[in-house]
Amino acid sequence: MRILVNGASREVRAADLSGALEELGYGGAVVATAVNGEFVPATDRPAARLTEGDRLEVLAPMQGG
Amino acid sequence: MLRLYEVDLSSRLLLGTARYPSPAILTEAVKASGAQVVTVSLRRESGGERAGQGFWSLIRGLGVRVLPNTAGCHSVKEAVTTAHMGREVFNTSWVKLEVIGEDETLQPDVFGLVDAARILCKEGFEVFPYTTEDLIVAERLLEAGCRVLMPWGSPIGSGRGLNNLFGLQTLRARFPEVPLVVDAGIGLPSHAAQALELGFDAVLINTAVSQARDPVGMAGAFAQALAAGRAAYEAGPMEPRDLAAPSTPLIGTAFLA
Numbered sequence: 001m002r003i004l005v006n007g008a009s010r011e012v013r014a015a016d017l018s019g020a021l022e023e024l025g026y027g028g029a030v031v032a033t034a035v036n037g038e039f040v041p042a043t044d045r046p047a048a049r050l051t052e053g054d055r056l057e058v059l060a061p062m063q064g065g
Numbered sequence: 066m067l068r069l070y071e072v073d074l075s076s077r078l079l080l081g082t083a084r085y086p087s088p089a090i091l092t093e094a095v096k097a098s099g100a101q102v103v104t105v106s107l108r109r110e111s112g113g114e115r116a117g118q119g120f121w122s123l124i125r126g127l128g129v130r131v132l133p134n135t136a137g138c139h140s141v142k143e144a145v146t147t148a149h150m151g152r153e154v155f156n157t158s159w160v161k162l163e164v165i166g167e168d169e170t171l172q173p174d175v176f177g178l179v180d181a182a183r184i185l186c187k188e189g190f191e192v193f194p195y196t197t198e199d200l201i202v203a204e205r206l207l208e209a210g211c212r213v214l215m216p217w218g219s220p221i222g223s224g225r226g227l228n229n230l231f232g233l234q235t236l237r238a239r240f241p242e243v244p245l246v247v248d249a250g251i252g253l254p255s256h257a258a259q260a261l262e263l264g265f266d267a268v269l270i271n272t273a274v275s276q277a278r279d280p281v282g283m284a285g286a287f288a289q290a291l292a293a294g295r296a297a298y299e300a301g302p303m304e305p306r307d308l309a310a311p312s313t314p315l316i317g318t319a320f321l322a
Contacts, residue, residue: 005112006109006110006111007109024112025111025112025113025115026110026112026115029110029112029115029117029118030117030118030121030154031110031117031154032107032149032150032151032153032154033150034146034150037142037146038146039146039149039150039153041149041153042153057109058109058110058112059107059108059109059110059117059150059154060107060108060109060110060115060116060117060118060120060121060154061105061106061107061117061118061120061121061124061154061155062105062106062107062108062116062117062120063081063082063083063084063085063091063105063106063120064081064082064083064104064105064106064133064134064136065081065082065083065084065104065106065134065136065221065222065269065271065272
């Protein structure tokens with residue numbers, strides 16, 4: 001299915017968020033996730049089902065003031 | 066000793082980590098500044114580049130406490146969601162809460178700020194609200210559960226120093242027990258010294274250090290200015306007066322006319 005990952009359209013096979021992150025190259029990374037604007041804690045990712053057109057945000061530590 | 070949410074800190078400088086020429090210079094600047102708290106943010110991570118992972122490992126190596134911000138958030142929902150994401154990634158209940166109301170000045174939307182602070186304090190966050198010097202907003206933030214306030218000196222990145230001296234002094238006088246951190250607008254060590262001379266507890270600085278020709282040298286200059294400003298405050302500055310007062314005694318002046 002196609003989902004939006006950080007604003008870009010991507011094809012993923014996994015149906016759950018954990019699998020999708022692995023597939024998209026985030027395996028083992030320190031990231032926080034939100035689907036359709038709602039925060040999804042790391043512990044909830046295996047149970048979080050993705051559907052066509054979902055908007056996934058994957059955020060990581062960055063410089064800030 | 067500065068105490069922010071039950072954490073004792075010997076440095077009165079909170080340092081931003083953005084816009085340094087290189088990661089090595091950021092590292093050296095943090096060390097030279099003596100800062101024990103640095104601000105960080107969350108941004109989109111690419112699965113290919115994973116740039117944030119390297120940055121996070123650099124910050125962890127510094128052995129300092131992190132204060133995640135909600136920079137760039139314009140609504141209560143965005144700020145609250147960003148705070149949740151930051152708490153998970155950075156493993157801290159501290160959050161520098163920013164709800165921006167206007168893009169040219171990056172002035173806080175104080176109405177959204179109070180709403181977001183109320184939600185986050187109830188959820189157990191320890192909120193550092195980026196606010197204006199407005200007394201009533203400060204009261205509302207304290208009622209919402211904030212135990213530190215961070216009034217701006219002047220707009221973020223402007224380097225204009227303490228823009229509304231009267232307002233800041235009034236805020237200090239009105240809330241003598243609340244830790245007050247001047248956040249934003251400080252451009253020079255003298256601005257930071259001035260904030261501490263007025264009794265502010267700390268300053269949060271980023272651009273003034275990171276955009277200096279020599280960020281490491283400037284970080285050290287800020288550390289000295291803060292030490293001087295605090296020492297001056299503790300020593301009790303003299304009262305200004307309008308007319309001259311001779312410092313040399315008049316008694317015993319020779320008559321030589």
